[in-house]
Amino acid sequence: MKFKYYIIPLLVSLMYSCGEGPDYTNVIPKNSAMVVAFDLDDMSEKGGLSGPDANEELLSKLEETVKSGLTGSEKLVSKIFDDTSESGLELEEKVYLFAGEQASVGGIVAKVNSRRKLEKVIDELCSQQICGPVQEADGCKWTVVGQWLLAYSKSAVVLAADNKGLEPENLVSQASMWLRQKEGEGFSASTDFKQIQQKDGDIVAWTTLEVLPREAVYPLTMGVSAELQLKDVKAISTINFEKGKTAVDVETIVDDKIMSEIMEKKSKVTAPVKGTYLDLFPSKTDLWVTANLKGEEFFSFICENPTVRRIFQSSLIPVDFKSIFNAIDGDVAMSMDRNGQDFIVFADINSDGFLKSFESLKTMAAMTGGQVVLKNYGDNGYSFRTHDGSLVGLRKGPVSLWIGVKDNKLYLTNKESLIDRKVLGLSLRNREWGTRVTGQKFFMSSNLSSLNKLLDLNHLNGTMASALAFFGGLDYLTVESSDGKNIHIEILMKDKEKNPLTMIFN
Structure with missing residues (x-):
């Protein structure tokens, strides 16, 4: 196998950062909370490091980079670049990343095809003072590479670290236990691992x-x-x-039964998107999100969470949030600019009766001595202004909001010009993904350029x-x-x- 492959990332990580035996996947800890499988063989070909379209110039640059970090080991580096099996690792097999609960301990597992060749690479790294001398304990060999423990057996190698400050040497016992795991003892015996493999x-x-x-x-x-x-x-x-x-x-x-019930309830308070608002936003909109909500049921659903319920109940803005949500029935869409500052929300509604509650708020606003201003805006809307949003539980600093109903649609925005904005050219419906929106339960597009x-x-x-x-x-x-x-x-x-x-x- 030519080194137009994937050894580079692993070699570089070793620079800077235990023959035949038991299946190396047995090493993956049974209590893992995350397991990621990397098909480096396929990725290397797609990335131009192998196959008929291999980028020779790129390979040459990478080889020279590795050599520059391993002065005196140029012959070994060239040998590995020419044939990855010289690394002692079988990288045609998948490489696995794992992490435990709260990602407290994590590591990488790879297959060893020659412990002798792997030890030769480690000896070179040791001579460059990239890692310490190899030691033996509990049936495996190990060394320390920076904050990582490198442990290996005749069939597998594991590179492990603790993200809570535990010294790498303290992981030796745990790593040796992983390396000794037999068929049926590790994560690879689970149905979850079988799903990964499929x-x-x-x-x-x-x-x-x-x-x-x-x-x-x-x-x-x-x-x-x-x-x-x-x-x-x-x-x-x-x-x-x-x-x-x-x-x-x-x-x-x-x-989990409880989470299954929550997801089932969530499914019942949403419906397939109709695509109502694709034509109201220009094609170059930075961030756009849409869904279809059954407002009354949706509000009841989110208020089942005590935290969310308290947010509405303790709001310093005495608005009847329930009546607003109850009026929503259909597509909802929100856009935001690239700076995350200007936004507008549109929603299909079945009634504009909720706006009446704002009339009583005008009197309360008038009692603040100008610190909060709420007045009518257009035929069926209101504008809200305050020099300090923290007075009403919003962000500190000046805040301006407009809320109202126009063409049987609710609008809420912090930029007045967005309310009546006309799309003069192409709209979101003309985007490459425009035809995929209708029928989805949720759709989001974000401009990354x-x-x-x-x-x-x-x-x-x-x-x-x-x-x-x-x-x-x-x-x-x-x-x-x-x-x-x-x-x-x-x-x-x-x-x-x-x-x-x-x-x-x-």
Whole structure:
């Protein structure tokens, strides 16, 4: 196998950052909260590192880069670049990334095809003082590479680290236990692993809510029964790098009864999108999101969560939120500019009776001595202004809002000109994805081309510029769900003829 492959990322990570035996996948810990499988063989070919279209110039540059970090080891590097099996690793097999609960401990598992060759590579790294001397304990050999523990046996190698500050040496016992696991003892014996194996993708990621930090999960589960089992709320994401785009398919797998009931309720308060608002937004809209809501049922659903219910009940703005939601019945759409400042929301409604509640608020606003101003706007709307939004529970600083009904549609915006804006040219319906919106339970599009300006790539050079140039080459992102449960994501490149991996490796 020529090195027009994938050894580069692994070698570089070793620079900077245990013959035949048991199946190397047995090493993956049984209690993993996340497992990601990488098909490096396929990815290397798509990225121009192997196959008939291999980029020889790129390979040469990468080889020289590795050699420059391993002075005195040029012959070994050349040998590995010519034949990856000289690394001692079998990289035609998948490489696995794993993480435990709250991602406290994570690692990478790969197959060893020659412990002798692997040790030769490690000896070279040791001579460059990239890692420490190899030691032996509990039936495996190990060394430390930066903050990582590198442990190996005759069939597998694991590179592990603790993200809470535990010294790598303290992971030796745990790593040796993983390396000694037999058939049926590790994660590979689970039905979840079998599902990973059945998926066809460059990258396949199996995750559970257990992998997230508690502070991230808490807002999502607050008010939900304590009997909710985070490990039983799972997803399998399949990622494929295609010409001009990256496609991601996320399949949710919920074995927890409580979460299943919540998702079932959520499904009943939404309906397929009609595409009502595709024509009201110009094709170059930075961020656009749409869904179809049964407003009354939706409000009752979200208020089942005590945290959300308290937000509405304790709001400093005495608005009848329930009557507003009850009026919504159909498509809802929101747009926002690239700076996340100017926005507008439109919604189909069945009644404008909720606006009457704003009349009583005008008197209250008048009592603030000008700190809050609420007055009529047009025939069926109101404008709200305050010099300090924190007075009413909003962000600090000046705040202006307009809310009303026009053409049987609710509008809410912080920029007056957006209310009557006319689309003079192409609309969102004319976008490449415009025909995919109708019938979805959720659809979002985000313009990514502005990342080039945000990252200011012209003022960067070297490795950082190369890395960020990939983001500068992005065009737009779409996220859609036809059933409210499974999600399809596409990340499009400006250059529709190149595979994203080519951009990354370049």
